[in-house]
Amino acid sequence: MEEKFFGHSVIRKEGREKVTGRARYVDDLTFPGMLHGVTVRSSVPRGRIRGIRFGETIPWHEFTVVTAADIPGQNEIALIEHDQPCLAAESINHPEEAIVLLAHPDRYLLEEARRAVQIDVEPLPAVFSIEDSLAKRAVIFGEDNVFKSYHMEKGDVDAAWAQADVIVEGEYRTGAQEQLYIETQGMISVANPAEGVTVWGSLQCPYYVHKALMPLFGLPADKIRVIQAETGGGFGGKEEYPSMIAAHAALLAWKSGKPVKIIYDRAEDMVATTKRHPSRTRHRTGVTRDGKLVAMDIDFVIDGGAYATLSSVVLSRGTIHAAGPYSCPNVRVHSQAVATNAPPHGAFRGFGAPQSIFALERHMDQVARTLNLTPEEFRRRNFIRQGQTTATGQLIHENVNFDALLDRAFRESDYHAKRERFARENPGATIKRGIGFASFMHGAGFTGSGEVYLASVVDVEATREGNVRVLAASTEIGQGTNTVFSQIAADALGISYDRIEIAQPDTGAVPNSGPTVASRTSMVVGNLVQTAALAIKKTLLDSGLLCDACTEDEFVRACRKYIETRGPLRSRAQYEAPPGLFWDDKKYSGDAYGTYAWAVYVAEVAVDTVTFEARVTDFVAVQEIGKVIHPVLAAGQIEGGVAQAIGMALYENVVWRDGRMANGQMTNYIMPTAADIPPIRVFFEEHPYLFGPHGAKGIGELPMDGPQPAIINAIENATGICVRQIPATPEVLMEAMAQKAAALV
């Protein structure tokens, strides 16, 4: 297959609409007679609802009012477990729990009405931290507050301690992080018993919303239709929560008989929707004196918030990535997702891996220091290689070469020279500079048998105009789905990029190609696009309407002729697992992922010892992601992920007050600006992956995994202080420097 578009930076498919302001996001859509909807939420973290009072100053007869009693079907947001209600009826489990919905044509009056609803609640004891939850300070879920636990074991850790010359322990923490897509969440619904329920919205996974709405309304699949509007960023934040807003808008539309739009303002979006799970990781690591890992014992806990949602899956990915890209004969990971009375934490780029990788890559530097080895020498002695096995016992078939990635990252960042220079210049300096790195991996696609269960489907069809349309539920959320699918389809068919159309994700019109998550869209769904496109070509060749070496005009004519004489020209591809993959879900062992992306990231920092501010001053990202489909989009993924990870490492601090985010504003929750981000230099090593389109692997989440430990390792190099939690705000650095100073006295 000729690669005319693959590997080239073609213009983003929907780019023109975006740079001219013509792209239509959900808040840009209006319907005749449309009402606005708002959500009345709890004011306490946990309790029992005694009553709802509607203030007297509001003309309530003008309003549509929905409570749990108005739900036609089951009061739940269907996902994995069945514990999260759509509207709280009796018990409240977090301070942003939705209880009453209101709709009215006038947004200003609606705000007054929202404030006039009083929820009378009998408060109950609540838990707000991993420690309180594990200690069962109050039991708020099941018998022990544990949503899910995994126990993963390779070799015999207990027996292996005897072989260790040195044992190093450490505890590490990561905070919650807000996805902070710049487009807040929103939905519009038209719903009535005759036509069923339709929603348009900002979302990543049309079929997740579809699945949630069916039991809520007790309607069959064909009576629910979910359409994605242009979506202004997701990062995981629009994976599961859109089901909630869609449900709310649809209930108001169902009751009022009118279209209803719900758009969250920034404050509501920040406090009520999901965030990254806070985590605590404890490491106990046994090594020989010459720096070989003999045992890793890892205890990993994440705070799931009030309902199970996706926590079990986030925990799974965090667990599998917890031991990193190292070969160690004895590994044990015990992990738990626990309940607290905060809004449920959810999907966020990296999906548990950034948390456990932060702990590991900080800990690797601590072990190296204990052994009196450099961080790179210790890692080099333990890097996983072809023919060795990961912590899940997965045999690495590909020729992964971490030494080469490390060499290149050091060369590009001038690591050794800088390390020497900073060591020379730092003594006596107010601003101390440092350089650090992390080496890591990210599994692409769903974990274990996940892709087999999803059994994703993509359709491709030719049009009478001789264009070819790709039909998939995979959404464009900024990452480049439309562009990548078009490149792949155009090359498969040997036609131009402009001839490829991407159907709007609409459950009424496109098959279920699975959720737009897990770095799977290019690698897994892209491969289906290629297969389905090749099938179109084969049909035309077999029909005799097309010869193998055809021109584009001949292709167009052949499509037209086929459709005129034989009917629709459409093909379908369904996922088939690459051969030889085996996963044991009970033992949590085997081939966790079809493949991994591998990376070494180097961060350079400047730490001001007067203000305790740390800045990243240079960044080098070297990764192996299979073949690069689109160099500009791929670099854009890495740069954007690194920027988000810099935010997680240094700036983005969710302040919690009794389970509620106290700083739900962009003025006091600080994400990096153009003035905060250093030059990010991106380098790709390309080793084709046999089962991705043209050899491509997943890329989207990888850059979220490594920058945080690289930055904190650099801060330790600059200052000698050992920071074990992120975000490393000035307060955290001040405390750590004070402790170090006290220890020296």
Place this chain on the structure above:
Amino acid sequence: MSELVSRIHIQCRVNGEPRHAETFPMARLLDVLREELRLTGTKEGCGEGECGACSILLNGAIVNSCLIPAIEADGADIRTIEGIASGDQLNAVQKAFLECGGAQCGICTPGMVIAATALLERHPHPNDAEIREGLAGNLCRCTGYQKIFAAVVRACELSTEKKPVSR
């Protein structure tokens, strides 16, 4: 909004066209543009002047339209993203954003294009610090800003190619 406050009539030029609207004096200019004039290219990201998604040019100066009361727009000359291209002809910044990958999800893009256009009107050849400073009021969560910086540099080149020397 309270019935005690009466609506006012405002007149202004938007993207070169005379426009008028009936609105409350303290209504946000952002809402007037999006809802009364149906110019939905200007976006709301935070509603408190932090993110710059609602950036427009008001009498030539870049402002956050979520912070501007409608009454201030009376008699003003306004440029929104819809007025940046000349018909189908994109301006240099828009072309450069397409070429360099400056737009990903696109929600910050209208504000970012306005900010970059305003920056290049002030500094036709900005250095790195001026680019960062000029765009620091516009937040982007997708790109890590690198491709946006590259697009501004490319836009300078495109402008120069078009009109080599102008005095």
